[in-house]
Amino acid sequence: QLQLQESGPGLVKPSETLSLTCSVSGGSISDRRYYWGWIRQPPGKGLEWIGSIYNSGSAYYNPSLRSRVTMFVETSMNQFSLKLTSVTAADTAVYYCARQEYTSSGYFDYWGQGTLLTVSS
Amino acid sequence: SVLTQPPSVSGAPGQRVTISCTGASSIGAGYDVHWYQQFPGRAPRLLIYDNNNRPSGVPDRFSGSKSGTSASLAITGLQAEDEADYYCQSYDSSLKKVFGTGTKVTVL
Numbered sequence: 001q002l003q004l005q006e007s008g009p010g011l012v013k014p015s016e017t018l019s020l021t022c023s024v025s026g027g028s029i030s031d032r033r034y035y036w037g038w039i040r041q042p043p044g045k046g047l048e049w050i051g052s053i054y055n056s057g058s059a060y061y062n063p064s065l066r067s068r069v070t071m072f073v074e075t076s077m078n079q080f081s082l083k084l085t086s087v088t089a090a091d092t093a094v095y096y097c098a099r100q101e102y103t104s105s106g107y108f109d110y111w112g113q114g115t116l117l118t119v120s121s
Numbered sequence: 122s123v124l125t126q127p128p129s130v131s132g133a134p135g136q137r138v139t140i141s142c143t144g145a146s147s148i149g150a151g152y153d154v155h156w157y158q159q160f161p162g163r164a165p166r167l168l169i170y171d172n173n174n175r176p177s178g179v180p181d182r183f184s185g186s187k188s189g190t191s192a193s194l195a196i197t198g199l200q201a202e203d204e205a206d207y208y209c210q211s212y213d214s215s216l217k218k219v220f221g222t223g224t225k226v227t228v229l
Contacts, residue, residue, distance in 0.1 A: 037218075039165075047157075047165065047208055049218040060217060096164055105147075105212035107155035109176065111164040 002027040004097050004112035011118050018084040018119075022097030022112060029078045030055045035100040036073070036080045037108060040093040048093075052100050053080055087119045123147055123213050124221035131227040132199045140194045140224045142209035147219060149190035152212040156185055156194045159206045168207070169194060196226070204228045 008020040022036070029036060037052035051061035053071040061069045065084070073080045084091060094116050098108035124144040132138040148154055154172050157165035167176050169185035172192065182198045192211075196203055209221035 039220075046223040047210075047220040049210075049220060052218070062218075063216060101170075103153070105152040105155070105210075105218070107153075107167055107170040107210065108157075108165070109167050109170070111166070114164050 002099065002110045004099065004110060006095060006097050006112045006115040008095065008115050008117055010116065011120065012087055013121050014088055014119055015086055018082070018087050018091065018117060020082045020095055020097075020115065020117070022080050022082075024078045024080075024099075027099075029073060029080060030075050033102050035102055035106060037098050037100045038071070038082045039096045039098060039108070040091075041096070041114075042090075042093040050082065050084075050095075052106075054102075089119050091117070092119045093117060123216060123219050124209055124211060126207075126209060126221040126224045128222070129225045129227065131229055132196075133229045134199055134201060136199050137195060137197045138199055138226065139196075140207055140209075140226070142192045142194070142211075142221045143190055144211060144213070144219070144221075145190045146215065147211040147213040148187065148192055150214065154185065154187050154192035155210045156183075157208045157210065159208065165208065199226075199228055201228050 005023045035052040038050040053059040059071045068085045070083045094114040096114045097112045099110040100106045156169040158168045159165040172187040173185045
């Protein structure tokens, strides 16, 4: 059974850079059938897609976040990561990583439990 | 979001409820629609993929459809355990992946 687990600092100061990692177990991040994505959910609000990355390192991002987002994949460790620069209180959210089926409107079939990131001084 | 859902729907146990998801530049452009169920404090769960397919383990009282610029999720034989938030998801040529605004289902 595929499992994903997010890890991160929990608290970040305004203007700093957020770094999150998703560890994948029970399956390979190199599986050609899938992308790997990040989705976030501010408290009490809806879901927002952040970006998705393939095992080759090719990534695409939400246009509203593109200037601040970078994703990486580390196939040797079966992990992928997210960096978000210049964070503000608006970036406070639960961040989920998920496996994404390899099509343009690909669905997310396995999700991590989520990690709460708070931006505060 | 470019996918619009009603904020809430409600129904009595055993009834049928439907949730709409409307998006001209996504659904109307022919892209597939997927649906997720989310309980408070939990990660979303894939409920319907590619418009009308259920993953293994999803009860057959959940069904999806798509027509024109809209898609719908139907829950027949509503149960208390179905009380949750529901989100649609698709693709928009400008915004890439998009989620709907979300719908809270209340079982009366």
